[in-house]
Amino acid sequence: MMDRDVTPVDEWRLIEAKPGGIPLGVAETLFAQSNGYIGMRANPAEGRDSAEHGTFINGLHETWHIRHAEDAYGLAREGQSIINAPDSKAMRLYIDDEPLRLGNAEVLDYERSLDFRDGILRRRFTWRTPGGKNVRVTSERMVSFQEKHVAVMSLEVELLDSDAAVAINSQILNRQDGEDEYHDSDAAQGSELDPRRAETLHDRVLNPTFQAESGSERSTLAFRCARSKMTVACAMDHEYTVTTPDGEAPFIEIDQRTEQDSAQVLYHVNAPKGTVIRLEKFVSYHSSRHVRGEELAFRCARTLNRVRRIGLRTLQENQKEWLERFWDRSDVVIHNQPELQQAVRWNIWQLIQASARAEFQGIPAKGMTGTGYGGHYFWDTEIYVLPFLSYTSPSFARNALRFRWDMLEAAWSRADELAHDGALFPWRTINGMESSAYYAAGTAQYHIDADIVYALMKYVYATGDVDFLLREGTDLLLSTARFWMSLGFFDAERKEFQIHSVTGPDEYNTVVNNNLYTNVMAQYNLDAAADVIRQMMTERPEAFREVCHRYNLEMAEVEEWEEAAAKMYIPFNEELGIHPQDDQFLLRKRWNLDDPEAGPKRPLLLHYHPLTIYRHQIIKQADVVLALFLQGNKFTDEEKRADYDYYDPLTTGDSSLSAVVQSIVAAELGYGEKAIDFFIRGLYVDLANLHGNAADGVHVASAGGVWQSLVYGFGGFRDYGGAFTIDPRLPDEWEGLTYRVTIYGCRLRVTVRRRTVEVVVEEGDHALGPIHIAGHEVIVGAEPITIVVGERPEHEPPAESEPDEEDLARIAEQADSPSDASPPAAPKGTGMQGDPAESKTAKK
Numbered sequence: 001m002m003d004r005d006v007t008p009v010d011e012w013r014l015i016e017a018k019p020g021g022i023p024l025g026v027a028e029t030l031f032a033q034s035n036g037y038i039g040m041r042a043n044p045a046e047g048r049d050s051a052e053h054g055t056f057i058n059g060l061h062e063t064w065h066i067r068h069a070e071d072a073y074g075l076a077r078e079g080q081s082i083i084n085a086p087d088s089k090a091m092r093l094y095i096d097d098e099p100l101r102l103g104n105a106e107v108l109d110y111e112r113s114l115d116f117r118d119g120i121l122r123r124r125f126t127w128r129t130p131g132g133k134n135v136r137v138t139s140e141r142m143v144s145f146q147e148k149h150v151a152v153m154s155l156e157v158e159l160l161d162s163d164a165a166v167a168i169n170s171q172i173l174n175r176q177d178g179e180d181e182y183h184d185s186d187a188a189q190g191s192e193l194d195p196r197r198a199e200t201l202h203d204r205v206l207n208p209t210f211q212a213e214s215g216s217e218r219s220t221l222a223f224r225c226a227r228s229k230m231t232v233a234c235a236m237d238h239e240y241t242v243t244t245p246d247g248e249a250p251f252i253e254i255d256q257r258t259e260q261d262s263a264q265v266l267y268h269v270n271a272p273k274g275t276v277i278r279l280e281k282f283v284s285y286h287s288s289r290h291v292r293g294e295e296l297a298f299r300c301a302r303t304l305n306r307v308r309r310i311g312l313r314t315l316q317e318n319q320k321e322w323l324e325r326f327w328d329r330s331d332v333v334i335h336n337q338p339e340l341q342q343a344v345r346w347n348i349w350q351l352i353q354a355s356a357r358a359e360f361q362g363i364p365a366k367g368m369t370g371t372g373y374g375g376h377y378f379w380d381t382e383i384y385v386l387p388f389l390s391y392t393s394p395s396f397a398r399n400a401l402r403f404r405w406d407m408l409e410a411a412w413s414r415a416d417e418l419a420h421d422g423a424l425f426p427w428r429t430i431n432g433m434e435s436s437a438y439y440a441a442g443t444a445q446y447h448i449d450a451d452i453v454y455a456l457m458k459y460v461y462a463t464g465d466v467d468f469l470l471r472e473g474t475d476l477l478l479s480t481a482r483f484w485m486s487l488g489f490f491d492a493e494r495k496e497f498q499i500h501s502v503t504g505p506d507e508y509n510t511v512v513n514n515n516l517y518t519n520v521m522a523q524y525n526l527d528a529a530a531d532v533i534r535q536m537m538t539e540r541p542e543a544f545r546e547v548c549h550r551y552n553l554e555m556a557e558v559e560e561w562e563e564a565a566a567k568m569y570i571p572f573n574e575e576l577g578i579h580p581q582d583d584q585f586l587l588r589k590r591w592n593l594d595d596p597e598a599g600p601k602r603p604l605l606l607h608y609h610p611l612t613i614y615r616h617q618i619i620k621q622a623d624v625v626l627a628l629f630l631q632g633n634k635f636t637d638e639e640k641r642a643d644y645d646y647y648d649p650l651t652t653g654d655s656s657l658s659a660v661v662q663s664i665v666a667a668e669l670g671y672g673e674k675a676i677d678f679f680i681r682g683l684y685v686d687l688a689n690l691h692g693n694a695a696d697g698v699h700v701a702s703a704g705g706v707w708q709s710l711v712y713g714f715g716g717f718r719d720y721g722g723a724f725t726i727d728p729r730l731p732d733e734w735e736g737l738t739y740r741v742t743i744y745g746c747r748l749r750v751t752v753r754r755r756t757v758e759v760v761v762e763e764g765d766h767a768l769g770p771i772h773i774a775g776h777e778v779i780v781g782a783e784p785i786t787i788v789v790g791e792r793p794e795h796e797p798p799a800e801s802e803p804d805e806e807d808l809a810r811i812a813e814q815a816d817s818p819s820d821a822s823p824p825a826a827p828k829g830t831g832m833q834g835d836p837a838e839s840k841t842a843k844k
């Protein structure tokens with residue numbers, strides 16, 4: 001998948017062994033660093049060459065008026081785009097007035113690496129200057145996990161064989177509006193069509209509000225966004241050392257220049273051969289919706305004072321310890337597979353980068369690594385990232401859920417605007433308002449409400465955080481349950497509850513009736529809300545009374561939710577024995593994906609008008625198949641197999657959210673080869689740039705899916721309704737797999753080998769259980785338990801065949817009359833019984 005001369009294998013690092021070995025924009029993404037609050041693309045310190053300069057502060061965005069050529073009531077009005085925060089990465093180097101520019105420099109012994117154990121991006125090489133002098137250049141950059149507002153970097157220059165005049169120009173630059181002195185073209189913002197890219201903002205965004213210098217080495221700039229009125233301040237401070245062979249300190253001249261769009265601190269020194277000049281740079285960012293730039297600048301100063309006292313080396317050490325603890329609870333090991341291991345860790349690294357300090361913000365689809373999708377938050381967080389966080393870093397999962405809860409006000413208003421009850425969360429957003437201009441593939445994805453509830457319940461089942469459930473959780477449950485009741489309806493005989501005019505996860509079939517995924521997830525949502533309220537009634541009467549009072553809730557309403565859930569229409573086609581994706585799906589024309597002549601060009605969304613796509617039986621991403629995974633206890637094995645077999649050939653995988661899900665379900669069905677194939681596609685989606693747009697930022701949802709493929713797919717972990725089971729499917733070519741999940745504060749280590757599963761509580765003070773492992777019920781404690789796993793049959797998916805004309809006519813007839821099809825008895829949604837904190841753990 002990767003050129004190993006350029007990116008050699010290292011289980012803990014991503015390495016670029018040749019300058020320019022990886023395409024520029026892709027490398028900027030792959031080596032990008034973030035703590036979830038500050039994000040920095042891996043642009044070189046010298047500024048050039050860059051495909052897209054990127055420095056991001058989570059939540060810092062500009063708004064713009066969406067001009068709909070044909071307007072309609074309730075369409076999203078305000079676009080939101082993540083913006084380029086002032087760039088503090090620049091530390092330009094000049095030797096005898098010649099600027100270093102890697103693109104045309106003569107460079108020896110080059111290596112750039114990102115180490116997942118300390119989060120430091122390192123670069124070292126020897127530069128043979130145009131004047132023939134050899135200079136060793138070493139640089140480091142780190143965005144701090146412990147200090148949310150801080151990044152630190154260093155540049156070290158060693159004159160190997162000559163005296164030289166050395167100049168280092170350390171800068172903060174407003175790249176959102178200004179251009180740097182090289183007029184770098186912004187290649188990634190090209191004008192060609194790609195809806196996955198961010199909107200380009202043409203008007204000035206960042207208006208300077210404050211500039212300051214302090215001492216000769218500290219500078220601060222502050223700005224306010226023209227429309228969103230958000231403010232941001234960035235400050236830098238420095239520390240230098242010069243070491244000469246004879247110990248004589250040469251004279252260092254420092255110039256400082258601070259303007260509205262840039263701040264510079266320049267160091268000049270005429271140094272003898274053998275001198276080492278080291279410049280350390282401390283950077284702080286603060287941003288706000290309300291606070292003035294001057295106050296933010298003051299906060300930056302406070303932060304800088306503190307971290308300067310700590311010192312760069314100690315900050316690096318602290319980060320290493322922080323990450324050691326992270327890996328202890330989150331690492332997944334594929335035994336003796338260094339290549340895969342490197343890629344697995346890179347993906348897990350993306351998850352922590354995107355989420356750790358997001359705190360009062362969401363987790364953008366691209367993390368903080370690029371401007372793709374405008375920096376928006378989608379359902380990607382809840383379905384793809386939160387399971388990982390809930391089982392490895394639950395406090396980060398809680399923050400992300402709290403952030404959704406914080407949006408409730410806007411979600412209530414949005415539901416009201418669309419004539420619904422309860423809350424409707426935006427399909428894509430930064431500030432809580434719907435930002436999806438194309439409602440068919442946006443607002444109509446109402447499933448976002450149920451996705452949030454799904455993530456909430458998973459978090460609660462994993463942690464037993466009943467307090468959160470009773471406070472924020474009930475708000476989310478009630479508001480979404482009410483929403484579904486007003487969106488869906490009972491048929492005339494009150495036999496079925498149907499939901500019309502929705503879009504499921506598959507964006508190639510929009511505004512359809514009874515999308516299977518949506519109905520199944522809404523059913524889950526309604527059941528979860530009813531179960532929690534009933535449980536509160538008996539076990540937390542005070543909290544129950546309070547919530548009933550606040551929401552004017554009566555049990556008759558809860559009974560309605562239960563009835564709607566029980567009667568939820570689940571489309572099923574007897575003839576094919578499958579769940580149609582929606583009421584119209586089976587009527588559509590098939591489009592053979594593999595036909596080189598008549599088959600479509602990929603990805604479809606870049607080559608065909610939406611209407612061309614919509615009239616075909618073709619899907620962008622797992623939809624029914626995703627439901628089979630998320631709500632797997634509601635489907636029989638036979639149904640799962642039939643559904644998977646039907647949808648697999650129709651799935652383009654044009655969304656990176658698909659392969660990982662297909663891998664999990666394929667693994668469950670015993671389709672070993674498919675499972676591995678889809679896993680590899682998810683694993684390398686960015687590392688091998690499989691979708692061609694890694695330059696726009698990391699596919700964070702896919703990274704979350706990689707973890708899920710390992711833990712749920714091959715690791716066989718399931719947690720329906722907080723009942724934990726492990727039924728692994730180790731690929732033939734793997735010796736073993738080790739993963740960890742933290743449940744109720746206890747860390748469970750699971751090691752899967754060919755014929756055994758070993759489980760142990762490796763951290764925590766109580767036993768866990770009962771857990772069903774390969775059919776055995778066990779209570780797991782500090783002593784490892786080994787369970788023998790029976791041989792598993794491998795299955796082959798059927799060869800693809802097109803249904804003939806007669807078949808199609810019959811199918812169409814059935815699909816036409818959804819009410820005639822008898823819905824399979826969907827098992828009742830899951831819920832908690834008793835206090836989850838008591839029922840799922842057995843004390844030692």
Ligand code: BGC
Nearest residue numbers: 365373378379380507655657
């Ligand atoms: C997918 C969505 C996803 C979005 C952001 C789209 O291509 O179809 O499901 O939420 O990308 O990752």
